[in-house]
Amino acid sequence: MSAAVPRQTPCRKCPLKTLEIFRAVSPTELNFIEEFKSGEFVTDPGATILMEGTSNPHLYTVLSGWAFRYKTLEDGRRQILNFVFPGDFLGLQNSTFNEMQHSVEALSQMVLCVFPRDKLWDLYSKHPALAYDLTCLASRSERLLDEQLLTIGRRTAIEKMGCVLLDIFIRARHAGLATGSKLKLPITQQHLADALGLSLVHTNKTLNKLMAQRVVRWKSSTLEILDEPKLAQISGYEGAGPILRPLI
Amino acid sequence: MSAAVPRQTPCRKCPLKTLEIFRAVSPTELNFIEEFKSGEFVTDPGATILMEGTSNPHLYTVLSGWAFRYKTLEDGRRQILNFVFPGDFLGLQNSTFNEMQHSVEALSQMVLCVFPRDKLWDLYSKHPALAYDLTCLASRSERLLDEQLLTIGRRTAIEKMGCVLLDIFIRARHAGLATGSKLKLPITQQHLADALGLSLVHTNKTLNKLMAQRVVRWKSSTLEILDEPKLAQISGYEGAGPILRPLI
DNA sequence: CGGGATATTGAGTTAGTTCAACACAGGTGG
DNA sequence: CCACCTGTGTTGAACTAACTCAATATCCCG
Secondary structure (H helix, E strand, O other), X not given: OOEEEOOOOOHHHOHHHHOOOOOOOOHHHHHHHHHHOOEEEEEOOOOEEEOOOOEOOEEEEEEEOOEEEEEEOOOOOEEEEEEEOOOOEEOOOOEEOOEEOOEEEEOOOEEEEEEEHHHHHHHHHHOHHHHXXXXXXXXXXXXXXXXXXXXXXXXXXHHHHHXXXXXXXXXXXXXOOOEOOEEEOOOOHHXXXXXXXXXXXXXXXXXXXXXXXXXXXXXXXXXXXXXXXXXXXXXXXXXXXXXXOOOO | OOXXXXXXXXXXXXXXXXXXXXXXXXXXXXXXXXXXOOEEEEEOOOOEEEOOOOEOOEXXXXXXXXXXXXXXXXXXXXXXXXXXXXXXXXXXXXXXXXXXXOEEEEOOOEEEEEEEHHHHHHHHHHOHHHHHHHHHHHHHHHHHHHHHHHHHHHOOHHXXXXXXXXXXXXXXXXXXXXXXXEEEOOOOHHHHHHHHXXXXXXXXXXXXXHHHOOOEEEXXXXXXXXXXXXXXHHHXXXXXXXXXXXXX
């Protein structure tokens, strides 16, 4: 079950603040954010956070847990657009007539920071630096999509697999979720298949090829990167780089 | 050859203002935009406007002409990320350490409005409504990428072809570039192939299948949509909707 | 009237799919 | 504790969508 519980973690103690990707925020800004935040949302694995075709008046920041963003076709074919990590922002990307154009599903238990969408304009008008931060976040997520489009459109199955594993691993490490070269991953091979635009069977065979080369290991929901340079070389991985704020 | 010519069209006479997608801008904002604009840039077909791996201190708005945004792999494989139309904004999306992560190439002669990147913060701090507009623009381009990712990852060749033709046609019509059901398109089948993640040969055969069904015609660089509903039905096209400003 | 870029077509190949069977693990209830 | 069940992973075989190669046709431009 999911539950909305108001204001649990004060923003001044936000667990994300330890991540280097977040710059120091001024006290005024912090106050605004605390005001902006309408509560926290805790979900179980498998919960649908946003649903394609429905409207949702909230924006979310992921405090902890995993999710993925996806779209489906009428006959059920599914494309995972990207995996979602702590620190990622949800809901800004896609609304037309307030209808979401994509869905988001939790992979683990999650804690989300909830913001009312209709106060977004307040943020823009009163705290341009925060607005600018949002733009940098959006810019980065567009970079990730560009990279993914290149991967899906033009890389071979084994390159795709390498890219997505590296991407997940590097982003997870950034979020402090990896233990050395190991990463506990709450996803199935079906998720990988849907992220890569491949069939489940071929995904399995491709993953096994990588394992036969002793580059990665995938065992009981744990991904282990055995040879990161070789994996990067096999897959031609380039990555999208960190979130950057070129100005201010 | 390309040339930078300062301040040709005053913003108050911007040709884009006739497009319904642009809201009315206040006189103060208009003044700021005129101040922000550092000049115009005119390019010939084939010119590279932005280059992956290089840095560029400018942002651009397309006043007229066509372009496409793409990425390449080391061995030359190319993925077109999207086609660029009048009214589209370039340069915001993708910079890491000021290095572009993608390239943009002109398809026709173009006129671009040039803005210095380092004044962007001025825009955020002084004109939040314009900043908000930028966010909506970015949000929309992310929607387009999501849709494209679904297309490339999960649709069949014929669906892909239908989607990309419809998408181009609809967006061009929005920009006032279509003549009835006809559209003069300065692209080759190689461009379509690179947008769809298909080989040139298979692109040609797929296009011919659509033509055999009398759904579209492609003759001497002109696309004609003969049966738009049927094309939408064949391709399962959903589109990404217009640019919307939900607030303010 | 060339000549280069673009489009078309056929033939053979291959990467990736679908189908189907089976293996394995964890979790539940008797 | 076992028997069962469901979700996940694995494997082989047959199939097909899409690819590559290569030859030819067509268009556009100078």
